[in-house]
Amino acid sequence: MAGRDSTYFISDLHLGARYITDPRAHQARVVSFLESIAPRAQRLYMLGDVLDYWFEYRDVVPRGYVRFFGQLARMADAGTEILWMTGNHDIWLFDYLRDEIGIRTVDAPYIRTTLAGRNLILAHGDRIGPQKASFRFICSLFRNRLCQRMYAALHPRLTVPFANAWSRHSRAEGGHADTRALTDNIVATAAGLVREFPDTDYVITGHHHVVTDRPVPGTHARAICLGDWIDNCAYALLGPDGNLTLHRYK
Numbered sequence: 001m002a003g004r005d006s007t008y009f010i011s012d013l014h015l016g017a018r019y020i021t022d023p024r025a026h027q028a029r030v031v032s033f034l035e036s037i038a039p040r041a042q043r044l045y046m047l048g049d050v051l052d053y054w055f056e057y058r059d060v061v062p063r064g065y066v067r068f069f070g071q072l073a074r075m076a077d078a079g080t081e082i083l084w085m086t087g088n089h090d091i092w093l094f095d096y097l098r099d100e101i102g103i104r105t106v107d108a109p110y111i112r113t114t115l116a117g118r119n120l121i122l123a124h125g126d127r128i129g130p131q132k133a134s135f136r137f138i139c140s141l142f143r144n145r146l147c148q149r150m151y152a153a154l155h156p157r158l159t160v161p162f163a164n165a166w167s168r169h170s171r172a173e174g175g176h177a178d179t180r181a182l183t184d185n186i187v188a189t190a191a192g193l194v195r196e197f198p199d200t201d202y203v204i205t206g207h208h209h210v211v212t213d214r215p216v217p218g219t220h221a222r223a224i225c226l227g228d229w230i231d232n233c234a235y236a237l238l239g240p241d242g243n244l245t246l247h248r249y250k
Contacts, residue, residue, distance in 0.1 A: 004079060007043040007115050009236040010050075011124065011206025012228035014089065016064055017052035018164050020230065027068055030229060033249045034071045041080045043115070047206040047226060048087025048124030053163040055092040057152055069101065076102045085111070087124040087207060088135075089167065091142045107143070110193070116242040118201040121193050125207030125225070129189030182208045183225075190223035191216050202244055204236060213246050 013030055020026050037044075054062060076082055082103040086093050091107070098105050110123035126139060141147055151159060190203035194216050203216070204224040211227035211234045224244065227234035233249045 003039055004042040005240040006037075006040045007045065007238040008037050008041055009045045009047060009122075009204055009224075009226060009238070010229070010234075011047035011226040012049040012087070012209060012230070013046075014049055014052040014167075014228065014230055015068060017167060017230075019168060026229070027065070029233065029249070031067050031071045033233070033235070034068075034075065036249075038071075038075050038078065038080065041075060043081045043083070044075065045122060045204075046082070046084045047122060047204065048085050048126070049089040049206060049228075050084060050087070051090045052167050053160070054090045055151070055159065055163070056094045056096045061096050062156075069097070072097075072103065073101045085122065085124055088126040088139055088142075091139070092148065112197065112200075116238055116240055118238070118242045118244070119197070119199050121190075121197065121200055121203045123203075123205045125186075125189075125205035128193065128205070129185060179210050182210050183212050183214065186210070186212050186225045187214050187216060187223045190221065191219070194219050194221045201242075202238075204244075211246060211248075 014020070015027055015030065016023060051065065072082060082101075084093065084097070084103055084105050086105070086107045093105050093107070097103055109127035110121050113120050113122065186205065186208060193203055194200045198219070200221045202222050202224055204226065206226045206228075208225055209228040209230070209232075210225055211232050212223060212225035214223045215221070216223050222244070224236055224246065226236060234246060235249060236244055236246050238244045
């Protein structure tokens with residue numbers, strides 16, 4: 001379609017997080033951003049932790065996010081290709097949004113794709129690079145099919161408070177992280193991927209809540225981290241010329 005020539009990348013919206021002062025205003029800001037890019041968005045890639053918590057039961061889905069889902073549906077119906085990679089907060093994304101809205105959902109450590117003549121590696125960031133052993137164990141437990149079925153058997157009165165406590169714990173730990181150390185970790189992780197795939201132009205991740213655009217030493221590639229939508233409201237734009245830029249939505 002004429003005018004739809006750009007690809008947008010966002011991550012770590014954490015919609016519905018209990019520690020956000022005004023969740024309705026937070027969602028409205030995200031929806032406003034999506035409305036603003038809709039005329040140009042050929043593709044929208046959401047790289048995880050879009051929702052702070054989400055668990056789909058077989059016949060029931062959580063309440064909320066109506067305006068956000070509605071805007072995604074409008075974009076999908078208008079021809080925008082939407083891909084949603086799971087993060088460590090929205091692991092339990094199954095088939096509801098895929099079937100209801102028509103978006104593609106991916107649960108993988110990373111994916112490789114070619115867009116606008118550039119080779120990209122896309123990841124949430126929680127399953128690449130160095131991570132604490134306890135964090136890796138918890139994430140593998142959350143993705144275990146048997147554990148998911150057992151979890152689904154519990155009433156939401158039990159599971160939702162657990163999820164909110166997990167979110168607060170994750171937020172508290174992240175708040176003490178050193179920004180420079182995180183950025184160095186992002187670049188080092190990207191370098192490891194580029195060594196494996198030398199034709200890579202951009203490694204784009206989320207998860208770390210810091211906005212980063214750094215060259216990968218010794219290569220032509222760049223390491224991009226999308227920050228978050230709690231403090232940064234950042235996104236990346238890949239134009240039809242293959243040039244990728246970082247922006248903040250105001």
